[in-house]
Amino acid sequence: MSRNSTRRLGFAFALVGAAALTAPALAGATTGSLGSSDAPAAGFTCSALSTETTPNGWGIPFDDEKKQVAFYSDTDVLDTDGSLKLEITAPSPDNRSVSYHSAGSIKLSDAVKTEIGFAEKAASSQASFQLRLSGTTNPADNGFATVYWVANGNDSVDTTNGGAHTNIQNGKWISTRDIGGAPKNVPTDLAAIAAANPDATVEHYGVSIGRADAGLTHVDAVKFNGCTTNFALKDEPASPFGSLGNIFGSLSAS
């Protein structure tokens, strides 16, 4: 093997290594923008697909909630590639199951302008939709508060065989803290909360169940800020080979 071809091989392997590291992130960003009909706010990254091997930013970034895990499942809600399973598997204080995604600090007043929603399959709806806020009128913790939506007191969609909670930004939401327009634990219009907390930003959004002795539900097609995340058990099989094929193709052409 000549010295030149050895160098080329080394170069090729370096490129493939770098591509393998960056490909999932790039793929997520690309499919994310394609999967959205509304233009996401600056700072917000859409993850159009989240799987067990490629969560694409979904998970639990908070140390005190690390054990409140959610699971990827082959159970279908409204599509055929599986879903996110929320299941309580631990006793208190970890009797909760949640997954979050960064919301890129978009303004709450902007977040309420596009559909928030998700699909769910359970005998009766159990999941809640979480918005973790900063900059509310809560004087402590940088204005931190979580506001959440639950089906109880809102819609009546039948989730027995899979149903979609649509446009839940128009429903009643509950704040975990006393904030402008929304006393703690009092169901309130999300638009009213946004209006009374003009500096509020959404840091993370997510879906959860808890606190209870037991609980199990499946969620999918989570919508926020013009982005829909499809949860699936496995990656799409063609995509990683397609990426590598393109890399080898471009090398051989040069």
Ligand SMILES: [Ca+2]
């Ligand atoms: Ca799915």
